[in-house]
Amino acid sequence: MITESEDISEIRRAVQALCAEFPGAYWREKDSERAYPAEFVDALTKAGFLAALIPEAYGGSGLKLDAAAVIMEEIQAAGCNGASAHAQMYIMNTLLKYGSEEQKQEYLPRIATGELRLQAFGVSEPTSGTDTLSLRTVAVRDGDEYVINGQKIWTSRAEYSDLMMLLARTTPREDVASKTEGLSIFLVDMRKVVGNGMTIKPIRTMMNHSTTEVFFDDMRIPASALIGEEGKGFRYILSGMNAERILIAAECIGDAKWFIKKASDYASERNVFGRAIGQNQGVQFPIARCYAQMCAAELMVHHSAQVFDAGGNPGAEANMAKLLASEASWAAADMCVQTHGGFGFAEEYDVERKFREARLYTVAPISTNLILSYLAEHVLGLPRSY
Numbered sequence: 001m002i003t004e005s006e007d008i009s010e011i012r013r014a015v016q017a018l019c020a021e022f023p024g025a026y027w028r029e030k031d032s033e034r035a036y037p038a039e040f041v042d043a044l045t046k047a048g049f050l051a052a053l054i055p056e057a058y059g060g061s062g063l064k065l066d067a068a069a070v071i072m073e074e075i076q077a078a079g080c081n082g083a084s085a086h087a088q089m090y091i092m093n094t095l096l097k098y099g100s101e102e103q104k105q106e107y108l109p110r111i112a113t114g115e116l117r118l119q120a121f122g123v124s125e126p127t128s129g130t131d132t133l134s135l136r137t138v139a140v141r142d143g144d145e146y147v148i149n150g151q152k153i154w155t156s157r158a159e160y161s162d163l164m165m166l167l168a169r170t171t172p173r174e175d176v177a178s179k180t181e182g183l184s185i186f187l188v189d190m191r192k193v194v195g196n197g198m199t200i201k202p203i204r205t206m207m208n209h210s211t212t213e214v215f216f217d218d219m220r221i222p223a224s225a226l227i228g229e230e231g232k233g234f235r236y237i238l239s240g241m242n243a244e245r246i247l248i249a250a251e252c253i254g255d256a257k258w259f260i261k262k263a264s265d266y267a268s269e270r271n272v273f274g275r276a277i278g279q280n281q282g283v284q285f286p287i288a289r290c291y292a293q294m295c296a297a298e299l300m301v302h303h304s305a306q307v308f309d310a311g312g313n314p315g316a317e318a319n320m321a322k323l324l325a326s327e328a329s330w331a332a333a334d335m336c337v338q339t340h341g342g343f344g345f346a347e348e349y350d351v352e353r354k355f356r357e358a359r360l361y362t363v364a365p366i367s368t369n370l371i372l373s374y375l376a377e378h379v380l381g382l383p384r385s386y
């Protein structure tokens with residue numbers, strides 16, 4: 001439906017070829033062992049896909065967000081799980097946009113080669129939930145260092161990352177005019193602090209997601225880890241969050257495409273009452289409806305990436321893309337299980353695994369309710385509800 005350049009089509013084909021090396025059996029094994037798909041992430045890194053957004057001057061391919069979105073979409077559409085590596089794409093934006101030249105020189109080339117992994121994003125906390133501005137992790141300046149105390153939750157891939165983008169409060173909430181001030185972003189070199197102020201505890205979840213709790217106990221990091229100006233961190237990550245929402249939305253489109261293809265193939269092959277189940281409109285209509293829903297969401301994902309790439313502020317567009325795409329993928333997941341009947345529950349079909357993985361995205365990285373309240377308040381001018 002969307003016409004695209006030959007460059008983008010070439011990226012799609014290259015990602016498809018790489019993903020073909022990692023079939024369902026690979027993911028089923030990782031899933032049952034709750035193991036990190038290191039071989040897959042290595043392959044993506046070696047092929048340069050995880051360095052897509054890094055400018056060429058720092059060793060990356062200098063692509064735009066629309067290309068990164070296509071990479072993530074194709075990973076999901078192939079039945080793979082991009083959640084093992086997607087953060088590197090979207091955290092990057094904060095470093096690219098607000099990091100100093102020195103920080104970029106120090107980290108970006110080594111992230112591009114895969115020597116360093118930037119996969120951990122520490123924002124969520126157990127007590128603040130979606131109310132990010134009430135987070136309690138504090139960073140206090142002490143000479144040339146910051147001392148960090150507090151706790152994060154759901155910090156995914158922390159065990160498999162060398163660097164963490166960390167949001168902490170540097171000025172108490174009661175001492176700032178606006179609660180969006182006084183938060184700062186740090187690029188923490190985890191290799192120096194794990195076991196030395198930082199403790200990581202895995203959380204087992206319904207899918208293979210390598211997520212964790214992270215505790216900071218008088219963790220000392222150099223003051224040079226601060227990104228941009230102290231106290232402005234929340235503003236910095238907002239722009240990164242648009243990138244995150246667009247990339248996650250693209251993953252949801254990939255998931256929806258996988259479920260729709262899987263269901264269409266099965267409905268054509270499976271014979272009951274002497275004919276293909278897909279001959280029944282009661283089976284084919286839900287598949288067709290999911291296809292229409294996915295195509296509509298895909299247009300919004302594409303549009304929001306274009307606004308982002310043109311230097312605009314796609315706050316509303318990125319949120320709508322994430323809302324529509326996560327709902328389209330979840331509807332397709334449910335439809336795919338229904339189409340498969342009992343076999344939708346059998347591990348060897350991969351449907352139940354993808355179903356569990358796809359469930360996340362109407363909750364994280366931002367839940368549907370919070371997107372709706374953003375649209376109601378900031379786009380439609382309705383009264384603020386919280």
Ligand SMILES: Cc1cc2nc3c(=O)[nH]c(=O)nc-3n(C[C@H](O)[C@H](O)[C@H](O)COP(=O)(O)OP(=O)(O)OC[C@H]3O[C@@H](n4cnc5c(N)ncnc54)[C@H](O)[C@@H]3O)c2cc1C
Pocket residue numbers: 120121122123124128129130131153154155156157205209211360363364365366367368369370373385386
């Ligand atoms: C597997 C997984 C991986 C994750 N990875 C990361 C990560 O790498 N880094 C990170 O920082 N975070 C991560 N998260 C956290 C994720 O972003 C949050 O779970 C998500 O933003 C929701 O926050 P919460 O869980 O605190 O829910 P809560 O804020 O407690 O909300 C619970 C429910 O109440 C609703 N709700 C809350 N307030 C309102 C309101 N005012 N109006 C209407 N409804 C409301 C929400 O929509 C939600 O449905 C991850 C989460 C999961 C489950």
